[in-house]
Amino acid sequence: MTAHPFDLLTVDQLRHNGSLKWTEYPGTLGAWVAEMDFGTAPGIIEAAQQTLASGLTGYAPTSLIRDMQQSTSQWLDARFGWKVESEHIRPINSVAAALDAAIMHFSPKRRPDAPLVLLTPAYMPFISAASRFGRISKQVAMLQTETGWELDWTALEQALGGGALLVLVNPHNPIGKVYSREELQRISLLVEATGSRVFSDEIHAPLVYSGSTHVPYASISAIAAGHSITAVAASKAFNLPGLKCAQLVLTNDVDRTVWSRVGDVPEHAAANVGLAATTAAYRTGSGWLDGVIDYLDASRILLGRLIAEHLPQVKYQAPQGTYLAWLDFSRLALEPNPAQFFLTEAQVALTSGNACGKGGSGFVRLNFATPGPVLAGMIHRMGAAVDGCDKFDATDPEFAS
Numbered sequence: 001m002t003a004h005p006f007d008l009l010t011v012d013q014l015r016h017n018g019s020l021k022w023t024e025y026p027g028t029l030g031a032w033v034a035e036m037d038f039g040t041a042p043g044i045i046e047a048a049q050q051t052l053a054s055g056l057t058g059y060a061p062t063s064l065i066r067d068m069q070q071s072t073s074q075w076l077d078a079r080f081g082w083k084v085e086s087e088h089i090r091p092i093n094s095v096a097a098a099l100d101a102a103i104m105h106f107s108p109k110r111r112p113d114a115p116l117v118l119l120t121p122a123y124m125p126f127i128s129a130a131s132r133f134g135r136i137s138k139q140v141a142m143l144q145t146e147t148g149w150e151l152d153w154t155a156l157e158q159a160l161g162g163g164a165l166l167v168l169v170n171p172h173n174p175i176g177k178v179y180s181r182e183e184l185q186r187i188s189l190l191v192e193a194t195g196s197r198v199f200s201d202e203i204h205a206p207l208v209y210s211g212s213t214h215v216p217y218a219s220i221s222a223i224a225a226g227h228s229i230t231a232v233a234a235s236k237a238f239n240l241p242g243l244k245c246a247q248l249v250l251t252n253d254v255d256r257t258v259w260s261r262v263g264d265v266p267e268h269a270a271a272n273v274g275l276a277a278t279t280a281a282y283r284t285g286s287g288w289l290d291g292v293i294d295y296l297d298a299s300r301i302l303l304g305r306l307i308a309e310h311l312p313q314v315k316y317q318a319p320q321g322t323y324l325a326w327l328d329f330s331r332l333a334l335e336p337n338p339a340q341f342f343l344t345e346a347q348v349a350l351t352s353g354n355a356c357g358k359g360g361s362g363f364v365r366l367n368f369a370t371p372g373p374v375l376a377g378m379i380h381r382m383g384a385a386v387d388g389c390d391k392f393d394a395t396d397p398e399f400a401s
């Protein structure tokens with residue numbers, strides 16, 4: 001059998017390419033920040049190059065924005081069956097900026113200083129988002145069962161009481177949960193009953209594996225569309241976060257009126273190359289993406305096998321979406337915490353669960369969007385570090401992947 005082209009990428013090449021993941025902690029294997037090691041789709045590279053070759057280095061021409069809006073609208077319909085008018089899709093530079101906009105402009109009407117409600121473990125920068133605006137956040141810890149993750153409905157209802165801005169990340173980074181339609185319905189009833197609002201971060205939506213289906217929150221009912229704003233982007237699925245383009249989807253008249261007053265500056269922050277790359281991703285990238293999803297699907301299974309072999313004390317439930325694995329090392333009591341332990345003892349750079357809020361202690365987030373042999377090298381090293389807790393030769397080919 002011939003090797004998959006991604007399997008042939010080496011650590012040396014990845015370091016040489018110079019991405020953040022592979023250069024921030026020199027000499028380590030990079031499994032932390034959410035970047036993929038597989039480049040991006042050829043049509044996207046062509047579109048980005050064409051943007052520069054055409055001299056589009058000034059402000060964004062209306063046609064570039066219109067193309068992005070139309071292609072996003074077609075993509076959302078084709079991929080998720082969600083019909084959105086292209087005018088209601090607004091450019092912005094990033095999903096992080098979209099959350100900031102939501103906090104500033106789309107909090108519950110009768111409680112403009114409403115707390116943020118986060119479902120934890122949460123995407124790390126969201127933990128401190130509220131405090132940047134002088135607001136508080138309430139963390140509602142997700143419950144892990146033998147079959148997956150569930151919401152703590154009582155705690156959620158309490159946290160939303162009096163009105164709040166619920167940050168719903170679906171698929172859920174870092175636990176990889178894809179919320180079912182029934183769960184979204186039940187969330188929407190609680191949100192509506194408490195006069196709350198939802199910021200639905202669907203940046204990982206295209207990265208869902210067989211057995212799960214992404215349902216856009218705002219698509220489930222007029223009620224959900226009325227109290228939510230959604231952020232989507234091609235940036236995770238097509239590996240484009242450095243090109244600075246995301247999309248804010250506004251699904252009710254009131255929010256569109258507000259945005260027409262306040263949206264000018266954030267809209268101008270979207271980059272021309274990012275707009276063109278997004279259009280190319282949505283119009284021409286499906287085949288490339290489907291190949292990547294197949295590869296990642298195999299990787300999440302491979303990861304389970306590797307963990308069973310080299311780290312049998314670790315609990316791992318394969319994610320339903322995203323290329324992030326949430327690994328429970330709590331049985332091992334690694335000091336000072338698992339991420340720091342593996343950085344120094346195994347030279348593997350991971351994200352510490354401590355950065356993800358309530359329920360994160362004892363866990364690490366591992367990014368498995370990396371070549372299979374590199375993934376095997378990471379887990380092999382981590383297993384060796386746990387077993388002996390002794391130093392090993394990281395240049396030994398067995399460990400270097």
Ligand SMILES: Cc1ncc(COP(=O)(O)O)c(C=O)c1O
Binds near residue numbers: 093203204235241246
């Ligand atoms: C759930 C989630 N939201 C937002 C972001 C940040 O996206 P952006 O770079 O568009 O701000 C990430 C990045 O990994 C993410 O995983």
